[in-house]
Each structure stands twice: as structure tokens, then as C-alpha cells.
Amino acid sequence: MEDLLKPDYGVLILTIVNFLLLVFLLKKFAWNSIINALEKRENQIKTDKEQAAAARAQAEEIKKELDAKLAKISEEAAQKIQQAVSMGETQKNQLLAQAKEQAENLITQAKAQIQAEKDKALADVKNQIVSTAMLAAAKVVQQNISQESAQTVVEKVLADVQGK
Numbered sequence: 001m002e003d004l005l006k007p008d009y010g011v012l013i014l015t016i017v018n019f020l021l022l023v024f025l026l027k028k029f030a031w032n033s034i035i036n037a038l039e040k041r042e043n044q045i046k047t048d049k050e051q052a053a054a055a056r057a058q059a060e061e062i063k064k065e066l067d068a069k070l071a072k073i074s075e076e077a078a079q080k081i082q083q084a085v086s087m088g089e090t091q092k093n094q095l096l097a098q099a100k101e102q103a104e105n106l107i108t109q110a111k112a113q114i115q116a117e118k119d120k121a122l123a124d125v126k127n128q129i130v131s132t133a134m135l136a137a138a139k140v141v142q143q144n145i146s147q148e149s150a151q152t153v154v155e156k157v158l159a160d161v162q163g164k
Helices: 009-142 147-163
Strands: none
Touching: 009 147
16 A cells, blocks of 8 residues: 555656647647637627627617607697697688578578568458458448448458458
């Protein structure tokens, strides 16, 4: 067991030589490639970060432009709505004025028609009165004129007129 604790100098020297040879070979063939790959990757990451920052700035600029356009569109929409409301009010007032004018014209026409019908009815009544008076006068002339008989004839004629 003591042999395990004693170092073997031959193996130690060969191990050191192998390690130095490995370091030399790595430096000669692989070290520059690894360093170049790491530097290339570092540069790529740096470039990507710069591009991402530029894209973020551009996106913020586009967002500001879109917000400004949206505000402008909202303002225009509000103006158009206001114009439509005022146009609707104007049309409503025009329609109300036209309806009022038409109603007044209808009322005037109706009054004229009523007056014409009234005048016609009065003319008819006058004609009937005249014809009744003529009839009464003819009956009175046919009878002997006496005050009492004239009175009874007039009352008869009036009763006939009221009955019609």
C-alpha cells in the first residue's frame, strides 16, 4: 500500500510533457480558431444589440407618427360628426318650416272651402226663403186678404220651412 503513496517520477515527467505538448498543439492549431470564433461571436452580439436598439428607436418613432395620425383622424372624425349634426339640425329646421307652411296653407284652404260652403248654403237658404216667400205671396193673393188668414198662411209657410 505504500507503493501507491510514492510518486512515480517517470509517469510524472511523461504527464508534464504530454500536457505541454497538448498546450503547444492547441496553441498552434486550435487556439487562434477558438479566439477568432469567440471574437466573431462577440462582434455579432454587439452588432445585433445595436440593430435592436436602432429598430426599437425606429419603432418608437413610427408609434409616435401613428399616434399623431390617429389623433388627427379622431379630430377630423369629430369635426365631420359635428358638421353632420349641424347639417341635420338645418334640414330638420327646414322640414319643420316646410311642414308648418304646408299646414298653414291647408288651414287657409280649409277656411276658404268652409267659407265657400257657408256662402253656398246661405245662397241656397236665401233661394229657398225667396221661393217660400213667393209661394206664400201667391197663396195670400189667391185667398181673400184678411189679417187673420195672412197670419195663418205665414205660420204655415214657416212651419213648412222649419220641417224641411
